[in-house]
Amino acid sequence: MKGVILAIHPRARVVDLTHDIAPQDVTAAALLLRSAVRFFARGTVHLAVVDPGVGSTRRALVVVTRDALLVGPDNGLLQPAADALGRHAAYAIDVERLVKRKLLRAPISRTFHGRDVFAPVAAHLAKGLRPSAIGPAVEQMATLALPVGRVTPGGVEGAVIHIDHFGNCITNVTEAELGRFSGARLSVSLAGVTIRGIASAYSDAAEGAPLAIVNSWEHLEIAVRGGSAARQLGVERGARVHVAPE
Amino acid sequence: MKGVILAIHPRARVVDLTHDIAPQDVTAAALLLRSAVRFFARGTVHLAVVDPGVGSTRRALVVVTRDALLVGPDNGLLQPAADALGRHAAYAIDVERLVKRKLLRAPISRTFHGRDVFAPVAAHLAKGLRPSAIGPAVEQMATLALPVGRVTPGGVEGAVIHIDHFGNCITNVTEAELGRFSGARLSVSLAGVTIRGIASAYSDAAEGAPLAIVNSWEHLEIAVRGGSAARQLGVERGARVHVAPE
Amino acid sequence: MKGVILAIHPRARVVDLTHDIAPQDVTAAALLLRSAVRFFARGTVHLAVVDPGVGSTRRALVVVTRDALLVGPDNGLLQPAADALGRHAAYAIDVERLVKRKLLRAPISRTFHGRDVFAPVAAHLAKGLRPSAIGPAVEQMATLALPVGRVTPGGVEGAVIHIDHFGNCITNVTEAELGRFSGARLSVSLAGVTIRGIASAYSDAAEGAPLAIVNSWEHLEIAVRGGSAARQLGVERGARVHVAPE
Numbered sequence: 001m002k003g004v005i006l007a008i009h010p011r012a013r014v015v016d017l018t019h020d021i022a023p024q025d026v027t028a029a030a031l032l033l034r035s036a037v038r039f040f041a042r043g044t045v046h047l048a049v050v051d052p053g054v055g056s057t058r059r060a061l062v063v064v065t066r067d068a069l070l071v072g073p074d075n076g077l078l079q080p081a082a083d084a085l086g087r088h089a090a091y092a093i094d095v096e097r098l099v100k101r102k103l104l105r106a107p108i109s110r111t112f113h114g115r116d117v118f119a120p121v122a123a124h125l126a127k128g129l130r131p132s133a134i135g136p137a138v139e140q141m142a143t144l145a146l147p148v149g150r151v152t153p154g155g156v157e158g159a160v161i162h163i164d165h166f167g168n169c170i171t172n173v174t175e176a177e178l179g180r181f182s183g184a185r186l187s188v189s190l191a192g193v194t195i196r197g198i199a200s201a202y203s204d205a206a207e208g209a210p211l212a213i214v215n216s217w218e219h220l221e222i223a224v225r226g227g228s229a230a231r232q233l234g235v236e237r238g239a240r241v242h243v244a245p246e
Numbered sequence: 247m248k249g250v251i252l253a254i255h256p257r258a259r260v261v262d263l264t265h266d267i268a269p270q271d272v273t274a275a276a277l278l279l280r281s282a283v284r285f286f287a288r289g290t291v292h293l294a295v296v297d298p299g300v301g302s303t304r305r306a307l308v309v310v311t312r313d314a315l316l317v318g319p320d321n322g323l324l325q326p327a328a329d330a331l332g333r334h335a336a337y338a339i340d341v342e343r344l345v346k347r348k349l350l351r352a353p354i355s356r357t358f359h360g361r362d363v364f365a366p367v368a369a370h371l372a373k374g375l376r377p378s379a380i381g382p383a384v385e386q387m388a389t390l391a392l393p394v395g396r397v398t399p400g401g402v403e404g405a406v407i408h409i410d411h412f413g414n415c416i417t418n419v420t421e422a423e424l425g426r427f428s429g430a431r432l433s434v435s436l437a438g439v440t441i442r443g444i445a446s447a448y449s450d451a452a453e454g455a456p457l458a459i460v461n462s463w464e465h466l467e468i469a470v471r472g473g474s475a476a477r478q479l480g481v482e483r484g485a486r487v488h489v490a491p492e
Numbered sequence: 493m494k495g496v497i498l499a500i501h502p503r504a505r506v507v508d509l510t511h512d513i514a515p516q517d518v519t520a521a522a523l524l525l526r527s528a529v530r531f532f533a534r535g536t537v538h539l540a541v542v543d544p545g546v547g548s549t550r551r552a553l554v555v556v557t558r559d560a561l562l563v564g565p566d567n568g569l570l571q572p573a574a575d576a577l578g579r580h581a582a583y584a585i586d587v588e589r590l591v592k593r594k595l596l597r598a599p600i601s602r603t604f605h606g607r608d609v610f611a612p613v614a615a616h617l618a619k620g621l622r623p624s625a626i627g628p629a630v631e632q633m634a635t636l637a638l639p640v641g642r643v644t645p646g647g648v649e650g651a652v653i654h655i656d657h658f659g660n661c662i663t664n665v666t667e668a669e670l671g672r673f674s675g676a677r678l679s680v681s682l683a684g685v686t687i688r689g690i691a692s693a694y695s696d697a698a699e700g701a702p703l704a705i706v707n708s709w710e711h712l713e714i715a716v717r718g719g720s721a722a723r724q725l726g727v728e729r730g731a732r733v734h735v736a737p738e
Binding site: 248249250252253256260269270298299300301302304355356357358361362 | 531536694695713717
């Protein structure tokens with residue numbers, strides 16, 4: 001993909017956001033993308049490919065926001081970031097038209113649209129191609145059934161939606177949801193363990209002890225100081241989490 | 247390696263092709279390199295290091311092709327890409343001479359010629375050094391005993407040569423070999439499972455079902471929709487694959 | 493982090509040194525950093541984050557050396573590289589002051605100072621900000637209790653301090669320590685295996701046999717030709733190593 005981008009636009013600056021998303025995990029990728037886009041320079045083209053439907057009839061999109069463009073499959077991956085940035089317009093990539101205009105190289109492989117469709121489109125956009133030249137305008141893009149935390153009378157019910165490189169367990173409970181219990185000290189229960197209070201640093205816990213913290217996505221995260229919460233607590237993606245005032 | 251390259255040639259654009267090749271797997275690296283080189287800009291210097299013979303007397307090469315230069319050990323790694331690009335000439339890196347000319351820094355480590363030999367040579371070439379200044383011309387370079395698919399009266403006998411990050415099993419059977427059975431519907435057998443037909447997208451299979459597809463290297467690949475074929479079918483590198491008309 | 497850097501300093505050249513350090517392994521990261529810094533161009537800003545104390549009161553540092561700047565947490569990570577490069581001065585990052593001057597963006601997350609503190613500081617330094625503008629001068633920085641090899645009458649006692657991607661076991665015994673036995677042939681014992689002699693290339697050993705070699709950090713490394721020493725010998729980080737003249 002980078003070879004394709006630089007062949008089209010030799011002065012492009014290409015950075016990798018992550019390669020640690022689990023295969024086919026559109027939800028984790030979408031949340032990470034949403035949390036990251038605001039840190040990039042205005043004018044950035046964000047190219048994201050978690051694409052179980054590659055080669056099928058799923059659409060490929062370019063989304064225009066005030067400060068950035070987003071390129072990727074129309075499977076919900078781009079939607080949270082597009083909403084966060086403020087979506088102005090979206091276009092479906094017309095592969096045939098772009099092949100004819102020599103903006104894409106034929107043949108298009110069946111398994112790697114990242115290389116054959118998304119990367120060249122992103123490069124042409126970064127070089128100045130108008131998004132509307134990519135294909136027809138799209139009114140509705142696929143949305144993601146985000147597993148949001150559910151606020152109940154007794155607290156918030158949530159789930160682990162991503163386990164990172166460190167074994168930290170990131171939940172779908174957001175800082176905003178925790179804010180509803182302003183003032184109250186909260187407990188977090190997960191996998192039979194109850195953690196009292198929300199830490200303000202990993203080092204608030206004793207070595208080897210579990211803790212709950214608001215992470216850099218502004219989501220509730222369960223960690224173990226100096227260790228792997230996933231391994232130590234036996235937690236997998238999907239595990240239920242309960243947050244309640246003490 | 248990147249620090250060395252940028253110290254020599256601050257304007258070089260450096261991109262990683264992959265870090266997912268299994269240790270010492272010259273064959274998988276050579277095939278990936280061959281499949282990738284044509285997507286890069288004309289003038290690219292391709293630096294590849296899978297180098298079990300580092301520190302021994304194996305030669306280090308610069309290969310000149312019409313559109314690109316290749317730099318790496320003379321163990322077959324560069325040969326498929328060199329053949330695909332059209333080899334014009336090759337030179338053996340003369341480490342002593344380059345140290346004397348201060349193009350390489352002494353001492354040369356015993357275990358990391360990527361940093362101490364290949365990266366600085368690639369940087370000097372990208373900056374404009376003539377390949378013939380690198381060392382003596384080489385007539386024969388090491389070739390790779392590529393495990394090519396074997397066409398038999400009954401079909402094609404092949405093997406899994408690489409398992410990727412997703413657990414997809416890439417075989418040595420190429421699209422060209424499949425093309426010999428033009429028109430016929432093909433079955434692919436592997437690890438006791440028979441897959442009927444070649445899919446045109448991962449999503450042609452049901453969730454969790456195995457499928458065969460031509461991948462972005464133009465090789466036959468066995469995948470599982472939404473899962474890992476290697477894990478689900480219990481396949482390791484080297485597993486036998488049989489393709490036959492139904 | 494890269495998005496933040498490029499938003500501040502669009503012409504910065506950013507390269508990754510490694511993402512293979514085990515979580516919280518400040519020692520391995522510090523040794524790798526020390527071994528790598530001398531290969532980068534003069535003027536490089538080295539940004540290193542292995543930061544178990546993120547969010548606590550541990551200081552964040554900028555270290556000035558003759559040829560480079562170092563940025564990271566004050567937990568010993570920077571010290572070996574700073575000593576190797578020759579430390580001239582160090583400054584503690586004054587987060588509040590830098591937020592006020594809009595050099596950092598509020599709010600600062602509790603878990604990702606790489607993104608919110610270290611990356612923007614490194615970018616501003618690379619763009620020309622004086623290090624003394626970062627915060628107050630620091631006299632003493634945290635030092636690392638490096639597990640150095642211990643020279644005894646009978647040889648050197650050491651330990652495995654890092655296991656790399658290939659399963660190579662890198663010890664804390666340095667080439668300088670081996671040099672004390674000049675002329676003598678050395679044996680290396682580890683995990684019940686004795687290896688006779690120090691190899692000058694991996695290929696000096698037979699396929700599948702263990703060997704000892706001085707690696708590119710100039711440390712003693714135990715490897716298995718064509719295999720993983722860690723797996724084959726059952727070695728973990730911390731395993732004891734004994735080197736003695738035969």
